[in-house]
Amino acid sequence: EVQLVESGGGLVQPGGSLRLSCAASGFTFNTFWMYWVRQAPGKGLVWVSRINSDGSSTTYADSVKGRFTISRDNAKNTLYLQMNSLRAEDTAVYYCARTPLLGTIYYFDYWGQGTLVTVSS
Amino acid sequence: DIQMTQSPSSLSASVGDRVTITCRASQSISSHLNWYQQNPGKAPELLIYAASSLQSGVPSRFSGSGSGTDFTLTISSLQPEDFATYYCQQTYSTITFGQGTRLEIK
Numbered sequence: 001e002v003q004l005v006e007s008g009g010g011l012v013q014p015g016g017s018l019r020l021s022c023a024a025s026g027f028t029f030n031t032f033w034m035y036w037v038r039q040a041p042g043k044g045l046v047w048v049s050r051i052n053s054d055g056s057s058t059t060y061a062d063s064v065k066g067r068f069t070i071s072r073d074n075a076k077n078t079l080y081l082q083m084n085s086l087r088a089e090d091t092a093v094y095y096c097a098r099t100p101l102l103g104t105i106y107y108f109d110y111w112g113q114g115t116l117v118t119v120s121s
Numbered sequence: 122d123i124q125m126t127q128s129p130s131s132l133s134a135s136v137g138d139r140v141t142i143t144c145r146a147s148q149s150i151s152s153h154l155n156w157y158q159q160n161p162g163k164a165p166e167l168l169i170y171a172a173s174s175l176q177s178g179v180p181s182r183f184s185g186s187g188s189g190t191d192f193t194l195t196i197s198s199l200q201p202e203d204f205a206t207y208y209c210q211q212t213y214s215t216i217t218f219g220q221g222t223r224l225e226i227k
Contacts, residue, residue: 035216045157045165045208047216061215095164105171106212107155111164 009115022079022096030074038092127219144209153213
């Protein structure tokens with residue numbers, strides 16, 4: 001059974017840092033691109049970051065570029081999101097999701113349960 | 122970025138109704154369009170990918186159509202478990218989602 005389990009969320013002060021983890025199981029982790037998507041309270045879904053299967057290529061939404069870093073440890077089947085210089089507007093539930101690639105077609109077929117990050121003083 | 126606009130933003134319907142939700146892209150995205158269902162407090166779940174392909178395990182009452190800029194998600198006969206929020210997503214370029222359509226019980 002495919003499982004993605006996020007952890008690391010919590011309350012942090014503005015300007016602080018947090019590292020989220022996403023533990024993967026039930027599939028060959030090192031063959032999938034992985035994503036972080038966030039959802040502010042009562043709002044819609046927003047893509048945050050993406051990493052390819054071997055970790056050599058990453059992309060970020062403009063809103064987090066230079067502050068967040070996505071990485072992965074394929075030996076540990078774990079995806080990470082290091083979040084620095086956090087702002088109130090980063091408050092959200094953060095989901096990890098996997099993407100099977102069918103040529104140029106891709107979609108998020110499995111999501112984690114999400115972890116809540118609250119940035120507040 | 123490509124803007125995705127869903128309509129309506131909210132919708133009231135009854136069990137057994139046929140419902141259609143539309144999603145319009147600000148530029149052509151070919152068939153790079155996916156649909157998700159999200160229940161309160163839960164992660165989104167994939168329903169339709171590549172505009173019209175039904176994800177494994179999703180009931181056949183869900184269907185998707187469209188290409189280019191205009192897409193639809195249709196639920197042929199609403200069931201109680203279908204009352205949720207639905208999002209479209211384009212993956213043609215930098216991923217963006219629609220703002221969501223909340224489907225409520227009438």
